[in-house]
Amino acid sequence: MSSFTRRHLLLGVGALAGLALVAPLLLANPYSSRLAQLLFMNVLLASAWNLVGGFAGQISFGNASLFGVGAYATSMLWLAGVHPFLTMPVAALLAALYGVAWGWPCLRLRGPYFAIATIGVAEATRIVANHIEAAGGASGLTLPLEQDLGPVLLYALGAVLAVAAVLVSAAVRRSRLGLGLIALREDAQAAAASGVNVARQQVTVFAVTAALTGLAGAYYAVFTLYVVPEKVFGFDLSISLVLMVLVGGIGTVMGPVLGAGIYLFLEQFVLASLADIHLAAFGALLIFIILMEPRGAAPRLAQLVGLVRRRIG
Amino acid sequence: MVDLLSVLASGILVGTVYAYMAYGLGLIYGVLRVVNLAHGAFLTLGVYVTWWLNTTFGMDPLVSILITVPLGFALGATVERTLVFRLRDSPPVTTLLLLFGVWLIVRNALYLIFGGADRSLLTSYSLESLAVGPLTLSIPRLIVSAFSLLGFVVLALMLKRTWSGLALRAVAQDREAAALSGVPVNRVWAVAFGIGSALAMSAGSLMSLFYSVTPEFGARFLLKSFCVVVLGGLTNIGGILVAGIGLGIAEDLTAFYIHTGYRDVVSFLVLTAALVMRRADSD
Numbered sequence: 001m002s003s004f005t006r007r008h009l010l011l012g013v014g015a016l017a018g019l020a021l022v023a024p025l026l027l028a029n030p031y032s033s034r035l036a037q038l039l040f041m042n043v044l045l046a047s048a049w050n051l052v053g054g055f056a057g058q059i060s061f062g063n064a065s066l067f068g069v070g071a072y073a074t075s076m077l078w079l080a081g082v083h084p085f086l087t088m089p090v091a092a093l094l095a096a097l098y099g100v101a102w103g104w105p106c107l108r109l110r111g112p113y114f115a116i117a118t119i120g121v122a123e124a125t126r127i128v129a130n131h132i133e134a135a136g137g138a139s140g141l142t143l144p145l146e147q148d149l150g151p152v153l154l155y156a157l158g159a160v161l162a163v164a165a166v167l168v169s170a171a172v173r174r175s176r177l178g179l180g181l182i183a184l185r186e187d188a189q190a191a192a193a194s195g196v197n198v199a200r201q202q203v204t205v206f207a208v209t210a211a212l213t214g215l216a217g218a219y220y221a222v223f224t225l226y227v228v229p230e231k232v233f234g235f236d237l238s239i240s241l242v243l244m245v246l247v248g249g250i251g252t253v254m255g256p257v258l259g260a261g262i263y264l265f266l267e268q269f270v271l272a273s274l275a276d277i278h279l280a281a282f283g284a285l286l287i288f289i290i291l292m293e294p295r296g297a298a299p300r301l302a303q304l305v306g307l308v309r310r311r312i313g
Numbered sequence: 314m315v316d317l318l319s320v321l322a323s324g325i326l327v328g329t330v331y332a333y334m335a336y337g338l339g340l341i342y343g344v345l346r347v348v349n350l351a352h353g354a355f356l357t358l359g360v361y362v363t364w365w366l367n368t369t370f371g372m373d374p375l376v377s378i379l380i381t382v383p384l385g386f387a388l389g390a391t392v393e394r395t396l397v398f399r400l401r402d403s404p405p406v407t408t409l410l411l412l413f414g415v416w417l418i419v420r421n422a423l424y425l426i427f428g429g430a431d432r433s434l435l436t437s438y439s440l441e442s443l444a445v446g447p448l449t450l451s452i453p454r455l456i457v458s459a460f461s462l463l464g465f466v467v468l469a470l471m472l473k474r475t476w477s478g479l480a481l482r483a484v485a486q487d488r489e490a491a492a493l494s495g496v497p498v499n500r501v502w503a504v505a506f507g508i509g510s511a512l513a514m515s516a517g518s519l520m521s522l523f524y525s526v527t528p529e530f531g532a533r534f535l536l537k538s539f540c541v542v543v544l545g546g547l548t549n550i551g552g553i554l555v556a557g558i559g560l561g562i563a564e565d566l567t568a569f570y571i572h573t574g575y576r577d578v579v580s581f582l583v584l585t586a587a588l589v590m591r592r593a594d595s596d
Contacts, residue, residue: 059406105589112348112405116539117588123536124581131574235532242410276425283417290411291399 005174012167019159026155033151037223039264040158041216046244046256046263047165048212051205053242054251055178057185058107058202061238062118065102065125066210068233070095070217072129075141075227084149085157088218095214096207103206108199110188119235126233140228143221154223161219165212170253172208177201185251243282246289249298258297315447320565326454328561330519332554333461334534335541336468337512342547343485344505346405347397350412352538353531354419355385355510359517360526361427367434367521374436374521375460381514389510390503397506398499416531423528433525453522460519464512469550481505533577540584543591 026036045067052058073091078084106117130138149157172178180201183191192198221227231237240263248259266285271278289296334356341349359381366372366380392415400408441452472478483491484501492498524530537560545556560580568576 057404057406059410102585106585109588112409113588115406115409116348116543117585119536120539120581120584120588124578124585127574127578127581131572239413246410277421279424280418280421283414283421286414286417287396287411290407290414291396294403294407 008167008170012163015163015166016159019163023152023155027151030151033155034223035264035268036155037158037219039261040162041219041223042244042260042264043162043257044165044212044216044219045241046248046260047162047169047253048209048216049241050245050250050252050256051169051172051209051212052107052181052202054245054255055173055185056181056202056205057251058110059115059242060118060209061115061235061242062102062120062122062125063209063213063241064233064235064237065122066095066099066213067217067220067237068125068129068227068229069098070214071221071227071232072135072141072217073214074218074221075143076135078143078147078221079141084147084218084222088215091218092211092214095217096211099210099213100203100207103210104203107202107206118238122233122235122238126229126235129229129233136228138229140226140231143225143227145225148225149222157222158219161215166253166257168208168212169256172205173253177205181205182251243286245296246286247296249296252296252298255296255298258301262297316569319448320569321562322448322450323454324562324565325558326450326458326561327565328558329458329461329554330516330557331537331541331561332545332557333464334513334516334520335538335545335557336465336550336553337509337516338538339542339545339547339549339553340481340512341506341509342542344481345393345397345502347506348405348409348412349506349509350409350535351392351415351419352509352513353535354416355389355513355531356517356520356534356538357423357526357528357531358388358419359385359514360521360524360530361423361432361517362514363518363521364432364434364526365427367436374434374518375456378460378515378518381518382511385511385514386507388514390507392510393503393506398502401502420528420531427528429527431525431527434521436522439522451523457519457522461516464515465550465554468512472550477504481508536577536584537580540580540587543584544587 026032045063049060049063053060070091073094074084074087077087077090102121106114106121109117129135135141172181180191180196180198183194183196184198184202188198217232220232244259244263245256246259247262248257249255266281271281274281293300337355338349338352341347341352362381362384363374363377366377367374392412396411396415397408400411436453438452438456442449443452443455444450472482480491480496480501481504483494483496484498484505488498491501520534541553541556541560544559545552545554560583563583564576564579567579
């Protein structure tokens with residue numbers, strides 16, 4: 001891909017090196033390793049969602065359906081004896097297929113219609129998943145604890161997946177495909193008139209979103225060792241992705257990364273002490289962002305960096 | 314045959330309630346072009362207020378409509394004035410997210426006030442039924458269905474015969490032309506959101522007669538409401554009524570002949586199919 005420059009590759013290697021350096025710090029105890037795993041998963045999910053949600057402006061409330069497919073694919077294959085690493089490409093592929101299956105008709109819809117259709121698909125998927133006895137039904141699947149990959153391997157796997165997702169996001173942003181999506185977000189008719197194949201571009205990018213979201217699901221299954229429909233196909237999961245991206249900065253490459261971090265921090269440290277008003281706090285945050293900072297934290301951070309640079313320079 | 318008939322009858326009875334519950338969503342969209350994701354919050358609030366009035370003061374759910382209608386109107390108009398109004402020129406998706414935030418806050422408030430347990434109420438006629446030929450029809454369902462139809466008639470008359478109704482229809486048709494002809498568009502928006510919410514809360518009162526409620530109640534019925542308005546045509550009263558009944562019948566047929574667990578899958582699939590097909594029509 002021509003838009004994937006050597007600079008991206010260097011940045012990716014740099015990010016991985018940085019993550020390797022801080023690894024001993026994050027692997028100090030089970031809780032901090034779990035935080036790192038959740039952070040990697042959130043980055044993966046938010047970057048994936050942003051490809052279509054941010055660049056094309058198609059807000060999906062249904063990504064849990066893709067996450068769940070990935071989580072279940074990995075779990076079921078693992079239980080059948082396949083090594084978890086080998087299950088991951090399958091999880092990504094199945095999620096991408098499922099994503100295309102419903103994305104292809106639904107992406108012809110725009111704005112609120114698309115958003116509502118995605119809720120319908122995801123909820124239908126959740127209910128059906130609850131009734132598939134071969135996949136454990138409503139009580140889900142428990143994975144073999146004795147085959148746990150261990151914190152170091154899980155950390156490495158998560159870091160690679162998260163960095164790869166950000167690189168994919170950067171590549172899409174700069175590609176002809178990404179520019180087409182942004183044109184579509186700004187003015188669908190003008191984009192179509194200038195030769196953007198609106199339908200096909202969206203479906204292509206959505207397949208990437210779906211594959212990455214499926215990988216996040218697979219990763220989740222591997223580090224929690226427990227999947228249950230209400231969680232992996234749940235509406236709450238779909239909503240949390242939207243929040244992460246909105247908090248960080250929708251339609252940017254680094255926004256979802258920032259948002260994934262802020263979200264994890266809020267969830268773990270602020271809301272843990274406010275368990276009773278957890279939902280209301282998220283609701284208030286959502287309202288605040290939309291009314292006051294619709295572009296999220298990323299532009300603010302960029303401003304701050306610019307200010308510091310000017311001071312130093 | 315009797316099985317099929319009773320499934321159809323119960324589908325029709327539930328369907329009229331679906332139509333009534335969905336109408337507020339369609340009205341708000343028609344006038345404001347806003348997808349009210351807080352619709353489920355108002356439905357749930359309606360059931361809880363009715364439940365509370367019944368268990369505390371012994372008020373009949375049908376009488377409590379006299380309270381849920383003005384309360385819903387006041388709450389809806391307030392939400393429009395304080396929040397939705399600020400986003401009048403933003404893309405519709407931002408308002409949708411904003412109202413989702415409102416829903417989260419209401420859900421949380423309900424958990425704090427009423428807890429997460431299932432609440433249901435019992436009236437003297439809750440368990441009564443009426444035999445019509447070979448069919449047995451539940452009395453509360455018949456009453457609720459009759460009230461829903463009555464609500465529809467009142468609404469249709471209001472929209473057709475009163476000045477406020479005319480103003481609502483004018484803004485729904487063309488906001489700028491309405492403003493130019495002297496219709497106070499801002500006020501009409503607040504009124505429309507108020508009426509839509511009043512409809513949702515009073516639908517909650519009716520639904521309390523045969524559904525139990527938790528703070529999560531709204532999610533299921535929000536999606537069913539979407540399904541009905543998308544299928545029926547957003548502000549088309551007749552269409553919504555037919556779509557509601559159609560959904561009720563389709564759900565009951567699925568529950569009876571396939572699996573009760575798949576009842577809700579029907580509405581979600583119909584919703585998505587209806588959206589996609591409707592869009593294909595207009596292309």
